Amino acid sequence: EVQLVQSGAEVKKPGESLKISCKGSGYSFTSYWIGWVRQMPGKGLEWMGIIQPGDSDTRYSPSFQGQVTISADKSISTAYLQWSSLEASDTAMYYCARQRGGPSFDVWGQGTKVTVSS
């Protein structure tokens, strides 16, 4: 079964760092780009960026460039999204998703809920 499994919910304080993960299985991880999508509470979907795990080629939405870092470790079929200094406004659900040819996202992780509060 093709799936993306994300790391668990996080509760952090402003200024703290965080790295969440997305592990792929059931397919060739390096054959598909992996994207990250933010969904703030009660709001819509926002594309953050995308990475090709094979060579770590990464593209960012202008809205998120410099705010987060996307990386991948192909040896363990895992992509990451990280923050160096969280803000309360980073509170959201974060999804990873596999980009099929298209490009659209055909397989989604279950989401990682990030709460930033003092």
Added chain:
Amino acid sequence: EVVLTQSPGTLSLSPGERATLSCRASQRVSSSYLAWYQQKPGQAPRLLIYGASSRATGIPDRFSGSGSGTDFTLTISRLEPEDFAVYYCQQYDSSYSFGQGTKVEIK
């Protein structure tokens, strides 16, 4: 950056009725790069339509997509109880973007 505007914001319909959802782009989008997703509360989005009109694996044929240029439509021919959800369109044109969503609610 391409901005996608979905309408209406909310669609109130009864099971068995036809739903027509609109997605308008601020500039021309290749039909190959337009997709639709369904999201239910507490769940991740699910791909319904890619390439403007191709159904994703396992998607019932009551879902159909159409359109080109700047105007795209998702049609649900007969609403089933499980179809009440939020629907998003998404495009790629050197960057990705999503519409703000249309909520299909039970009337």
